[in-house]
Amino acid sequence: MKEEERDNYYVQGLAVPETPEPGAEPKPWSKTAIVGQARPRVDAYERVSGTAIYPSDYTFANMLYGAILRCPHPHARVKKIDISGARQIDGVHGVLADTTTGGDIRWPYVMQWPYEAEKISKLFDSHCRFEGDAVAAVAAATPCQAMDGVRAIKVDYEVLPFVADERQALKPDAAKVHDDSNQVNKQTYSRGNVEQGFGEADVVLEKTFRTACELHTPLELHGCVANWDGDRLTIWESTQGVYAIQSKVAELLGLPLSKVRVIGHYLGGAFGSKLQPGKYTVIAALLARQTGRPVKLFLAREETFLVVGNRPPANMTIKAGIKKDGTLTALEFTGIATGGAYPAGGMTLLDWLVRDLYTCPHVKTETTDAYINGGPARPFRAPGHPQCSWALEQIIDDLAVAIGMDPVELRFKNIPTVSQGREGTPPYTTTGLEECITKGAEAFGWQQARQRTAAGRKEKGHLKRGVGMGSCVWFAGGGGPPSTMIVKLFSDGSVNLNMGASDIGTGTKTIMAMVVAEELGIKPEMIQIEHGDTGTTQYATSSGGSKTVPTEAPTVRSATIEVKRQLLSMAAVDLAADPADLRYNGQYIEVAGAGSRKIKITDITKLKKRGVVVGVGYRGPNPENKVINPFGAQFCEVEVNIKTGEVRIVRFLGAHESGRVMNRLTFDNQVFGGITMGIGLGMTEFRVLDTNRTGKMVNRNWHDYKLPTALDVPADMISIAIEMPDSEANNTGA
Numbered sequence: 001m002k003e004e005e006r007d008n009y010y011v012q013g014l015a016v017p018e019t020p021e022p023g024a025e026p027k028p029w030s031k032t033a034i035v036g037q038a039r040p041r042v043d044a045y046e047r048v049s050g051t052a053i054y055p056s057d058y059t060f061a062n063m064l065y066g067a068i069l070r071c072p073h074p075h076a077r078v079k080k081i082d083i084s085g086a087r088q089i090d091g092v093h094g095v096l097a098d099t100t101t102g103g104d105i106r107w108p109y110v111m112q113w114p115y116e117a118e119k120i121s122k123l124f125d126s127h128c129r130f131e132g133d134a135v136a137a138v139a140a141a142t143p144c145q146a147m148d149g150v151r152a153i154k155v156d157y158e159v160l161p162f163v164a165d166e167r168q169a170l171k172p173d174a175a176k177v178h179d180d181s182n183q184v185n186k187q188t189y190s191r192g193n194v195e196q197g198f199g200e201a202d203v204v205l206e207k208t209f210r211t212a213c214e215l216h217t218p219l220e221l222h223g224c225v226a227n228w229d230g231d232r233l234t235i236w237e238s239t240q241g242v243y244a245i246q247s248k249v250a251e252l253l254g255l256p257l258s259k260v261r262v263i264g265h266y267l268g269g270a271f272g273s274k275l276q277p278g279k280y281t282v283i284a285a286l287l288a289r290q291t292g293r294p295v296k297l298f299l300a301r302e303e304t305f306l307v308v309g310n311r312p313p314a315n316m317t318i319k320a321g322i323k324k325d326g327t328l329t330a331l332e333f334t335g336i337a338t339g340g341a342y343p344a345g346g347m348t349l350l351d352w353l354v355r356d357l358y359t360c361p362h363v364k365t366e367t368t369d370a371y372i373n374g375g376p377a378r379p380f381r382a383p384g385h386p387q388c389s390w391a392l393e394q395i396i397d398d399l400a401v402a403i404g405m406d407p408v409e410l411r412f413k414n415i416p417t418v419s420q421g422r423e424g425t426p427p428y429t430t431t432g433l434e435e436c437i438t439k440g441a442e443a444f445g446w447q448q449a450r451q452r453t454a455a456g457r458k459e460k461g462h463l464k465r466g467v468g469m470g471s472c473v474w475f476a477g478g479g480g481p482p483s484t485m486i487v488k489l490f491s492d493g494s495v496n497l498n499m500g501a502s503d504i505g506t507g508t509k510t511i512m513a514m515v516v517a518e519e520l521g522i523k524p525e526m527i528q529i530e531h532g533d534t535g536t537t538q539y540a541t542s543s544g545g546s547k548t549v550p551t552e553a554p555t556v557r558s559a560t561i562e563v564k565r566q567l568l569s570m571a572a573v574d575l576a577a578d579p580a581d582l583r584y585n586g587q588y589i590e591v592a593g594a595g596s597r598k599i600k601i602t603d604i605t606k607l608k609k610r611g612v613v614v615g616v617g618y619r620g621p622n623p624e625n626k627v628i629n630p631f632g633a634q635f636c637e638v639e640v641n642i643k644t645g646e647v648r649i650v651r652f653l654g655a656h657e658s659g660r661v662m663n664r665l666t667f668d669n670q671v672f673g674g675i676t677m678g679i680g681l682g683m684t685e686f687r688v689l690d691t692n693r694t695g696k697m698v699n700r701n702w703h704d705y706k707l708p709t710a711l712d713v714p715a716d717m718i719s720i721a722i723e724m725p726d727s728e729a730n731n732t733g734a
Contacts, residue, residue: 009493009526010587016521019564019584025620026561028660028725028733034518035732038665042510042524043503047266054266055238056298058225064093064139066287066297067146068280069153070306071128071135074373074695075162075175078126078135078155085152086138091145094291096283097136097153098124105252107279121342123279128157129177129341130373131696132306134279139287139295162373162695166338166346167315169370177341177371184343184369189355191420194319197330197362201321203402204330209318209391212686214311215705216378220268222308223298226284232259233285234535238298239264240274240504241542246534248277253285261535267504271677272379273309274504275542305700309378310687312337312346314387318354321362322399326413330362335388339369344376349384352475353392355421358414373695379544381674382474386681393470406450408441411471411633419627426625429478429728432657433471436633436722440655441469443720444635453637462643465650469635477658478628478729479550483619484538487516487559489567491611493587493602495520495527500540501552502532507666508548512556514663515732519560521586546630549662551619554730559617566613570606574599620730628729631722632656634675649679651716660725660733671719680708 011033020026029035046052071078083095105123124134138149161175168174169182176182198204224237233255239245242262250260267274284297299308314337321330333354339346351365400407415434418425441447446469453465486498497516503509509531513524530537540552564584571589572579575597583592590598607613622628637650654671661667684706688699699705725733 009523011517011521011523016584016586017519019561019568022565026557026731028727028731029518032518034514034524035662036660036664037514039510039514039524039663040665041507042513042527042529052266054220054268055224055236055264056220056268058236058296060225060227060294063225063294063296064141064287064291065143065146066137066139066280066284066295067143067150068134068283068297068303069136069138069150069155070132070303071157072131073128073157073159074131074164075160075177076128076157077160078128079158080156081136082154083136085154086149089140089145089149089152091141092138092149093141093293094139094287095136095149096124096286096290098122098126105282107252123282130306130375132303132375134283137283137287139291164372164374164689164691164695166313166336166370166372168691169338169372170336170368177373182371184339184346184371186366186368187347188364188366189351189421190364192330192362194330194332194362194364198319198321200323201329202324203399204319204321205395205398205402206317206319207395207398209316209394211314211387211390211681213313214380214681214685215305215687216271216273216309216380217301217304217702217705217707218269218271218273221298221301222274222278222280222304223296224281224284225294225296226281226288227294228289228292232261234261234263235281235285236263237277237281238267238270238274240267240270240502240544241540242502242532242534243500243539244275244542245277245281249281249285252282261533263535264502264532267502270504271381272383272544275379275544278308301702302700305697305705306375309376309380311380311386311681312339312377314347314350316350316388316391318391318395320395320399322403324403326403326405326410328358328360328414331360332363333365335365335367337367337369337387338372338374339377340374341371342376343369344378345383346370346377347384349475350388351384352421353385353388353473356416356419357392357471357473358396358411359416359420360414363420374689381677385472385474386678389470389472390682397468407469408437408446411437419629422627424625426627429623429626429628429726430657430659430724431631432722432724433473433631433633435724436631436655436657437469437471439720439722440633440635440653443655443718444653446635449637462641463639464642465637465639467635467637469633472632472634474546474630477546477550477630478622479547479554479619480622481551481619483540483551483555485552485555485559485617486538487556487563487615487617489520489563489613491602491608493522493526495522496530497527497556498530498537499552499556500531500534500537501548502543504543506543506548506670507663508543508552510666511549511662512552515553515556516560519557519564521584549734550628550659550730550732553662553732553734555617555619557617557731559615562615562617563613566615567601567604567607570604571599574605622730623728626728628726630656630658647683649712649714651714653718653720655720655722657722657724658734659729661721661723662732662734664721667721668719672717675717676708676713679713684708684712
């Protein structure tokens with residue numbers, strides 16, 4: 001690279017942050033030049049041009065294709081299986097079933113807190129407890145031959161009674177999913193005395209709500225490519241966390257971690273459904289070992305509707321008490337949900353908003369998880385929260401009507417400063433809920449909109465409009481250890497960032513590059529990123545739960561600061577100065593107060609000899625006895641056709657407080673994506689099981705399962721960022 005070209009990579013006039021003393025944790029930046037901007041993705045060209053290679057793009061010269069035979073019944077036993085027909089199909093090279101390799105592999109469906117793996121399936125279980133459970137698998141030269149092989153397998157099933165509705169599952173005469181009760185787990189929580197709270201109330205309301213089951217269906221299908229090199233296994237998987245895949249596959253196959261490499265550079269959507277391996281991962285590995293050839297196994301779209309996970313349906317009853325001045329006195333919540341046929345987290349965090357969102361001294365909750373003959377639940381953009389929010393926010397609105405108070409004002413009366421649902425009620429590091437509601441209502445024109453829509457509802461005509469709002473807090477979002485990052489600065493001033501975290505479409509790579517750029521005073525274009533590979537990158541937990549930026553960004557910054565410390569020490573030799581008297585200024589290192597005494601980074605003698613400076617960063621702990629949570633408030637205007645029942649969303653506004661906004665473009669797009677997914681849950685998406693005759697899913701395709709499209713979301717969507725950089729959360733304030 002020519003020197004004048006290299007100079008263009010530096011941010012001119014940037015006051016680079018001072019380097020803290022060794023061992024001292026840096027404070028969040030006071031001002032930033034790069035972090036906080038609306039910047040395009042560092043890999044935007046690769047994504048839009050088609051040159052980005054996703055796991056589903058991988059092919060090898062001698063690759064085989066896998067396919068899985070799935071149980072067609074919601075509840076059945078395999079009495080007899082004959083795989084001989086599959087072996088006779090042209091192109092078939094491998095067949096797996098309970099009678100072959102893999103039949104003894106135990107499969108833990110449990111993946112969500114607070115469960116333990118009480119109910120264990122097998123990789124190919126002769127007792128199939130939901131439609132779509134794996135029965136056998138085939139590897140063949142082409143996808144069509146693999147499917148022909150699957151169809152040639154003959155299975156004799158004993159069809160068993162089923163239960164497909166969690167409300168029916170808990171009745172004494174319901175069919176049993178396992179041999180014992182259909183009740184998986186019951187949890188209770190209480191503080192204060194709800195009966196006392198209801199006695200103190202001027203108004204008490206009780207209502208019951210239900211949300212439907214929403215299915216995971218990201219654009220890139222679930223699957224992987226598996227290949228063995230001797231006793232070493234490599235997997236290219238569409239995953240949110242390569243190390244999570246590595247650890248579980250190694251455990252299930254009895255391999256050392258060092259013998260399993262997982263690569264996942266790009267990911268075409270996940271939303272919580274790809275935090276762990278699927279049965280397809282292990283099946284692909286076993287077929288590859290059996291055949292001695294790479295095996296590609298990606299599920300068909302119809303399969304994903306059955307097996308990759310869902311946001312569980314929830315049945316919720318809330319009883320709420322309030323005084324005439326708007327003070328909440330008591331909340332009582334009962335919830336029933338289902339994680340499917342295995343303990344997969346049906347009611348995980350279902351009651352959290354009742355516990356924690358609004359100040360209330362007397363709270364009691366009870367949540368019950370029930371088995372049904374259905375596919376497993378999976379984390380799905382804030383497990384439990386949207387379902388509970390649907391119920392809680394409606395009862396809050398009803399209370400406001402009952403006491404004649406504006407719904408916004410009622411929420412102002414009950415904003416918390418501590419996390420009431422946690423032991424010891426620790427304070428939040430920031431509490432942005434009040435500002436979210438205030439600025440959101442102002443930008444939305446809340447008062448004017450209420451008056452206008454109320455007047456319109458009194459007029460003649462079949463189109464009526466209304467407005468509503470809701471608040472939220474997310475249980476997680478503060479990140480934390482473990483995380484390790486390596487930043488390498490080369491002799492020409494360019495930089496390599498090495499991290500294990502996956503970029504699940506949320507711009508993780510871009511934000512981490514911005515952190516390095518901010519600290520070094522260079523442009524993000526100068527940074528090359530390695531990520532998502534257990535063989536070459538550093539350990540990271542899976543990307544999910546809003547923890548990636550607050551976990552990885554502080555680690556990246558720490559590694560970058562370590563690079564700066566080493567450069568200052570090296571430059572001190574050339575400048576014959578004390579390192580404490582030197583200042584890092586992007587392109588130069590200079591002696592403080594002596595602007596003429598400076599040296600270009602690329603001219604430092606030791607750097608030129610070494611060729612590279614390596615900084616390693618680690619994520620420190622979160623502050624003790626503090627809670628780091630993001631808050632939000634959303635406002636919406638809808639139009640209802642009272643003749644047909646059709647609902648049209650006219651406009652939507654979201655105000656969210658997430659600490660420092662790292663990339664405004666990414667932040668806004670995440671808000672819009674979340675709104676769109678919420679519209680799907682509220683209006684168009686629901687799993688339909690034939691609860692009476694067959695127990696089967698009847699809308700397992702994109703035609704009948706209605707994902708929201710551009711026609712279902714309003715053109716008028718606004719995102720408001722409530723920036724409250726959090727000096728206690730971590731060294732970036734995110």
